[in-house]
Structure formats: C-alpha cells, structure tokens
Amino acid sequence: MKATPKSKPLASTMVAGQKPDWELRLYVAGQTAKSLTAFENLKKICEEYLAGQYHIEVIDLLKEPQLARGDQIVALPTLVRKLPVPIRKIIGDLSNTERVLVGLDLRPRS
Numbered sequence: 001m002k003a004t005p006k007s008k009p010l011a012s013t014m015v016a017g018q019k020p021d022w023e024l025r026l027y028v029a030g031q032t033a034k035s036l037t038a039f040e041n042l043k044k045i046c047e048e049y050l051a052g053q054y055h056i057e058v059i060d061l062l063k064e065p066q067l068a069r070g071d072q073i074v075a076l077p078t079l080v081r082k083l084p085v086p087i088r089k090i091i092g093d094l095s096n097t098e099r100v101l102v103g104l105d106l107r108p109r110s
Helices: 033-049 097-103
Strands: 011-013 022-028 054-060 078-083 088-091
Touching: 022 033, 033 054, 033 097, 078 097, 088 097
Parallel strands: 022 054
Antiparallel strands: 011 054, 022 078, 078 088
C-alpha cells in the first residue's frame, strides 16, 4: 500500500470522465500491518461488490494530520463513505466482511 496525499486516488475502477458512485476514504497512520490489512480488505470488497463504481482515497495522517479534523477521525484505520450519502464510518481493519457490507449499506442488517 502506498499512502497518498488527499488529492490523489490510490485505487479506482471508473471509466474516464465518469463520476464514481462510491467515494471512499481510508484514513491510516503509516504503513502498519493493520493499515495494510484494511486496504487489502477494502480493495477485495470493492472489486467484488462495487466493480467499476468506486474510488478509494488513502490518507496517511502521519503525513497530513490536519485532514483528520474534516471527517472527525478519532481511531485508525477508519473508512469513510463520502458517497453515496449519508456519510458512514467504519473503524478497524475491515476483516469482518459482513460488518463492512452492512456498514456500507450493501447488505441489510440481519
């Protein structure tokens, strides 16, 4: 995983010029094992459930700590679903796929 500044996407599967249906931000603190796991889990979920419709932005708060304020980040790693609204947050390494799918509203709560 390569953390990038706020303005650069890390992973995206969109047609050029098309706006993504799903805008996701993953906040991490460096390239820790938990951060890497969260990113890999998120990529796997996006490819399986959102293929061609998502944009992931990874924000490394060790490099840009001021960005935590905007999305009110209090724990890391944290996934923020910016689009579709409403904004949703999921904290952790995203290893519980069922919990992530429910948190993103891709699957109803059981």
